[in-house]
Amino acid sequence: MEGGELPWLLVNEVGGIRGILHSHVPFLKKHFHLITMKEFLESKKDVGKKVQAIYLWWHKPVIDKELLQSLPNLKVIANSGVGMDHLDLKLVASFGVKMANAPRAVSSSTADTGMALLLASARRLVEVHNISISPSMEYCEADILGVNVTGATLGIIGMGSIGYKIALRARAFEMNILYHNRTRRKVQEEQAVGATYCRRIDSLLQQADFVMLVVNLTPQAHKLIGKRELELMKPTATLINISRGAVVDQEALVAALQTGVIRAAALDVTSPEPLPRDHPLLKLKNVIITPHLGIKTDKATYMITEEAVENILAALSGLPLPSEVLPS
Numbered sequence: 500m501e502g503g504e505l506p507w508l509l510v511n512e513v514g515g516i517r518g519i520l521h522s523h524v525p526f527l528k529k530h531f532h533l534i535t536m537k538e539f540l541e542s543k544k545d546v547g548k549k550v551q552a553i554y555l556w557w558h559k560p561v562i563d564k565e566l567l568q569s570l571p572n573l574k575v576i577a578n579s580g581v582g583m584d585h586l587d588l589k590l591v592a593s594f595g596v597k598m599a600n601a602p603r604a605v606s607s608s609t610a611d612t613g614m615a616l617l618l619a620s621a622r623r624l625v626e627v628h629n630i631s632i633s634p635s636m637e638y639c640e641a642d643i644l645g646v647n648v649t650g651a652t653l654g655i656i657g658m659g660s661i662g663y664k665i666a667l668r669a670r671a672f673e674m675n676i677l678y679h680n681r682t683r684r685k686v687q688e689e690q691a692v693g694a695t696y697c698r699r700i701d702s703l704l705q706q707a708d709f710v711m712l713v714v715n716l717t718p719q720a721h722k723l724i725g726k727r728e729l730e731l732m733k734p735t736a737t738l739i740n741i742s743r744g745a746v747v748d749q750e751a752l753v754a755a756l757q758t759g760v761i762r763a764a765a766l767d768v769t770s771p772e773p774l775p776r777d778h779p780l781l782k783l784k785n786v787i788i789t790p791h792l793g794i795k796t797d798k799a800t801y802m803i804t805e806e807a808v809e810n811i812l813a814a815l816s817g818l819p820l821p822s823e824v825l826p827s
């Protein structure tokens with residue numbers, strides 16, 4: 500890609516599985532000279548001093564000490580999503596580099612993904628689709644019986660902006676809503692979506708028909724849901740994870756799904772992603788897995804790039820970043 504007077508922005512690749520979408524490139528090129536990781540590495544890194552910003556697309560490129568050392572004029576890293584668990588925030592900050600995420604763009608589309616998984620699992624959409632396209636189309640009624648969403652209790656663990664938007668959607672489905680969050684929401688906010696606060700996760704797990712995980716992956720959230728927590732859930736309950744795979748003890752989840760400790764799981768995130776093709780979760784009928792679909796709509800992904808550009812331009816002009824993330 501040819502250069503100009505524009506600031507240099509490093510991206511993992513254009514297109515491909517881990518590359519920014521081709522449709523975003525004209526917009527990015529209005530503001531930046533783009534350089535891909537491949538071009539950067541092929542340049543024997545001597546263009547490193549030109550790079551002022553990195554746009555992380557689906558957690559790539561990997562930001563390590565070696566990369567940071569080879570980019571002496573790097574000012575900012577913008578992330579294409581809200582979760583920053585793939586970045587060593589302290590390491591990045593120690594190089595004087597600012598970081599930003601994209602909370603504005605992600606919350607509605609991620610909440611939609613959560614609700615889509617909830618509905619699909621409740622009504623066994625993948626199984627019934629497979630029956631519908633099978634040559635014989637033979638099935639018994641029991642094979643397609645789902646569970647009710649209307650009137651069921653949804654337990655949301657993690658009531659940030661995504662969790663709250665899930666509550667808004669669940670209310671329209673006439674669900675009872677419980678939530679757990681480190682900080683309790685204001686009473687007016689709870690009332691607006693009809694959500695009841697559970698100080699203890701255990702009590703939410705015991706009451707919910709659907710448990711939705713929406714927490715950030717912090718050290719405290721690692722394997723937050725393990726054997727003990729799964730055993731607290733109702734045998735008719737469904738676990739939905741749109742957070743991070745590591746929030747669930749996957750071995751315990753497989754056992755719980757195989758032995759009927761819980762009814763089903765719908766997972767947009769796993770650990771690792773994707774799972775090895777022989778992983779037991781891929782063989783279970785009561786599991787739906789999607790490939791970290793999260794925000795992936797044409798509009799939301801574009802909004803993420805717009806939010807990233809806004810943050811990068813602010814950092815390069817020495818202005819406050821609209822969605823700066825600081826190491827805790």
Ligand SMILES: O=C(O)[C@H](O)CO
Pocket residue numbers: 557579580581582583605793794
């Ligand atoms: O963190 C997010 O916003 C999504 O999961 C993409 O990583």
